[in-house]
Amino acid sequence: MSTSASSEIRVQGENLRRFIAAALGRVGLPDADAATVARLMAEADLQGSDGHGVIRLPQYIQRIECGGIKQRPGIRVVQERAAMAVVDGDNGMGHLVVSRAVDIAIDKARQAGVAWVGTRNSNHAGPASLYARMPLQHDMVGLYFAVGNANHLPPWGGMDMLLSTNPIAAAFPTAEEPPVVLDMATTVAAYGKVKAKAKRGEPMPEGWMIDRQGQPLTDPNRASEGFLMPIGGHKGYGLALMVGLLAGTLQGAAMGRDVVDFNTDHRTPTNTGQAILVIDLAAFGGAAPFKAAVDALVRDIRGSERLPGVERIWLPGEQSHGKRRAYAESGVPLPLALVEDLDRLAARLAIRPLARSEPVAAPA
Template sequence: MSETALKTQPARQAWPAAILIDFIARALETTGMRPADAAIVGELMIEADLNGADAHGIFRLPQYVQLIRDGAINPTAEISVKKTAAATALVDGGNGMGHLVVKRVADTAIELARESGIGWVGCHRSNHAGSGSVYAAMPVQAGMIGIYAAVANANHMAVWGGMEAALGTNPLAIGMPMGEDRQLMLDMATSMVSYGTVKKHAMQGQPLQEGWMVDLRTGGPLIDAAQSSHGLLLPIGGYKGSGLALMLGFLAGTLNGAAMGLDIVDFNAVTDTPTDTGQFVIAIDIERFVPRAQFESELRRHSKALKGTARMPGVDEIRLPGEQRNERRARRMKDGLQLAAPLVAKLNALADKLGIAPL
C-alpha cells in the first residue's frame, strides 16, 4: 500500500471478528496447514484481540507465516498425548502451531480434572501460542479454575543483577468462574510489559513508557521502541518478578523437557529453527472442594466488597483482574475490532504476497 493511500485512510477501522478469522485461516492454508486447523488457529488468535491482547492476535500473523515458510513450525504436525498418571499428562506438540498444541493441552487438562479433580498437563516441542488468558479461560468455560504458564519465545530480561538477556517474559494467567457469564482473569507477563507490546509500539511509531526497558548502552530508560534490541525489559516488582520468571520457566520448560534459559531460540531473530517451547495448563474442578455455585457466589460477594473499599485520590473505580477483559470482549464482538492503519497495510502486503484477497 502506498504512503499516499495510508495517509488518506482513517487511523483505525473496525473489522468483524468473523472476517479476520477467515483472513487468518486463508493465509495459513497457503502454508499447507489443514483448513480445519487453520480455522481453529484463526479463532484463537482473534480471541486474543477480542480480549484486548492486541499484541498477541492478528498482529502476529505475518511472523507466524514467515516461521512456517522458513521451516521453524510444522503446519501439519501430529500432536500426541501421553498420560503419565491419573491427573498428569505430557503433550508432544510435534513442532506444530502453538495454538493447536496448547488447545490440546487445555482440553486434556479438563478431561483429567473431570476424572481426578485436577489435571496438570505440560508440553514440549510447541511454539508461540498468543495470549495466555485464552487457554486459562478454557477450564473456566468448563466450570473449573484454569492456570496457564509458558516459557517465552525469546529472552528479553536479565536474571536479577545481570545485564544479559537470559530470561523470557514468561507469562502467567489464572482464571476463575464467577457465574452470570463473568470471570476473574489475571493475565500477565513477568516483565513490565510483553515484548509484543514493544513491537506494536515500534510498528505504530509510539514511544515506550519510562520504566518498561533499560538501555544497556547508557543504563537509563529506553524510550524509542525501534531501539529495543539495545535494551532489556524490566521485571515486575524488581527481584520478585525475576524470580517468578525463573520458576515459571523451570515449571513450563525444564519440567516438560522443553527449552529454558540460554537454550531459548529467539523466534524474532531466527525463523528456520524450532523453538521447543514449553507450556502448561492446570485445570481444577471446583466441586472437589466446595459447590461451584457457592464458590461463584463468594467470588461475586468478595468482588463487590473489594470494589467498594476506599479509593486512592484520583482513582474513579477499583477494578479487578478480568473486568476490562469481559467488557472489552462484549464491546468488540458488537462493534468489531479496530486495526491500526500500519497493521492493515502490513496484513494486505502479506495477502498480496500469498495471493489471497486482502482485507
Template sequence: MTNISHSDLAAFIARCLGACGMPAADADRVGGMMARADLMGQEGHGVFRLPMYIQRIRAGGMNMSPEFKVVSDRTATALIDGDNGMGHLVMHHATELAMEKARNAGVAWVGARHSNHAGPASLYAMMPAQEDMIGIYMAVASANHMPPWGGTEMLLGTNPIAIALPSDKFPPIVLDMATTVAAYGKVKTAALKGEQMPEGWMVDRNGAPLTDPTKSADGFLLPIGGPKGYGLSLIFGILAGVLNGAAFGRDVVDFNADAVSTTNTGHMILALDIKAFTDPDTFRADIDAVWTQMKSSETLSGVDEVRLPGERMHSVTQTRLKDGIPLPEALREKLGLMADDLGVAPL
C-alpha cells in the same frame, strides 16, 4: 484505525494459514483463537503476529501436520510432545486433555514441549473456567528479553502466568500477566504505531531508561517488582520449560529473529474441578461476592473505581463485539501485502 469484525478477522487468518498448507479445521481453530486475542484487547498476540507465523511456516520452521504424542500419562498428569506444531493447536489439545483428566481426578496438570508461540496466556486459562473449573497456565516466552536480577545476559523471557476463575453475574476474574513490566508484544506494537514507551518498561545496557521501541534491541525488559519478578520468571520457566524437557535459558530460540530453528517452546496448564471442593454454583456466587467487596471498597483520592483482573478485558471484548476490532493502518497495509503474496482475499 479501521475496525473489522471478529468473524472477518478470524476468517482472514484462516485463509492465510490455509494457503500455507495448514489443514482447514486447524486453520479455522487458530484463526478463531488469534482473532479472539484482538477481540480481548491483547493486540500483541493477535493478527499482529500473523506475518511472523507465516514467515516461520514458509521457512520450514513449523510443522503443519503435527502428530501430538503423549510422552507420559498418569491419572492427574500428562506430558505431551507437540511435534513442532502451531502453539495454539498444541495448547488447545493440552488444555482439553487437562480438563478431561480433571473431571475424573479433580485436578490435572499437563505439560507440553516441542511447541511454538501460542498467543495470550488467558486463552488457555479461560477454557477450564468455562467448564466450572479453575485454569492456571504458564509458559516459557518465545524469546529472552530479560537478564537475571543484577545481570546483563538475557537468559529469561516475559514468562507469563494466567489464572481464570468463573463467576455468575459478573465477568470471570482473569489474571493474565507477564513477569516483566510490559510484554514484548507491547513494545513491538508501540513501534508499529510510532509511539514511545513509558519509562520503566525497558533500560539500556547501562541501566538508563529506554523509551524508543525501535531501539529495543539495545536494552532489556525490566521485571515486575524488581527481584520478585525475576524470581517468578525463573520459576515459571522451570515449571513450563525445564520440567517438560523444553527450551530454557540459553537454549531459547528467538522466535522474532529466527524463522528456521525449532523452538521447543514449553507450556503447562492446570485444570482444577471446582466440584472437588465445593458446589460450582456456590463458588461462582462467592466470586460475585468478592467482586462486590472489591468494587464497593473506598478509593484513594483521584481514583474513580477499583478494578478486578479481567474487568478491562471483558469490557473491551463487549465493545469490540459491537463496534469491531480496530487495526492500525500500518498493520492493515502489511497484512494486505501478505495476502497478495499468499494469493488470498484481503481483509
C-alpha cells in the same frame, strides 16, 4: 473505500477468522486446524490482546514457509499418569498444541479433581488468558504458564539475557459477575509494547528498560542496547525463573540459553513449553458456593472506598470482558498500517483481502 484520513479501521470478528483461516490453509494447514488457530487468534483481538492476534499472522506464515513450524504435526501424549500428562507438539502451531493440552487437563481434572498438563516442542500460542479461560465453561479454574519466545530479561544484577517475559494467567468462574481473569508478563512491559512504541515514534516510560550501565532506557529504537525490567525487582526475576522451570524445564522444553528468538530466526524449531493446571470445583465443595463467594468478593472490591481522583476499581479481566462485548458488536479496531500489511500478504497468497467496515479515528 478511502482510509487516508484515519489510522484505524473496524473489522468484524468473523471476517478476521475467515481471513486467518484462508491464509493458514494456503500455506498447508488442514482446514480444521486452520479454523482452530483462526478462532483463537481472532479471540485475542476481540478481547483487546492486539499484540497476539492477527498482527502475528505474517510472522506465523513466514515461519511455516521457512520450515520453522510443521503444517501437519503428530501431536501426542508422551508421558501420562492419572492427574498429569506431557504433550509433545511435534513442532506444530502452538494454538493447536496448547488447546489439546487444555482438553486433556479438563478431562483428567474431572476424574482426579486437579490435573497438570505440560507441552514441549510447541510454538507461540497467543495470549495466556485464552487457555486459562477454557476451563471456565466446565466450572473449573484454569492456571496457565509459558516460556516466552525470546529472551529479553537477565538474572537480577546480571547482563546475559537468559529469561523471557514468561507469562502467567489464572481464570476463576463466577455466577453473575464477569469471570476474574489475570493475564500478566513477569516483566514490567512485554517486548511487543516496546516495538509498538518504536513504530509510533514514542518514548518508553522510565522503568520499562535499563541499559548496560543500569541507567533508564527510554528510546525504543535502542532497545537492543538494554534489557526489560522484571516486575517487583528481584521478586519478578525470581517469578520469571520459577515460571520457566515449570512451563519449560519440567516438560523438557527450551529454557535459558536454549530459547530461540522467533522474531529473528524463522527456521529453527523453538521447542516452546507451556503448562495448564485445571481445578475442578466439584472436588472442592461444588461450583455454586465458590462462584457465589467470588461474586461477593468482586462486589466488595469494586464497591470499596477509592482514593481521590479514582473513578473505578477494576477487577482483573473486566476490561477485556468489556472489549470483547463491544468489539463483537462494532468490530475490532486495527491500525491501518497492519491492514496494509495484511493486504500485501493476501495478494502474495492469492486470497481475498481482509473485509472491513468504515474507518474510525484512533483514540486520543
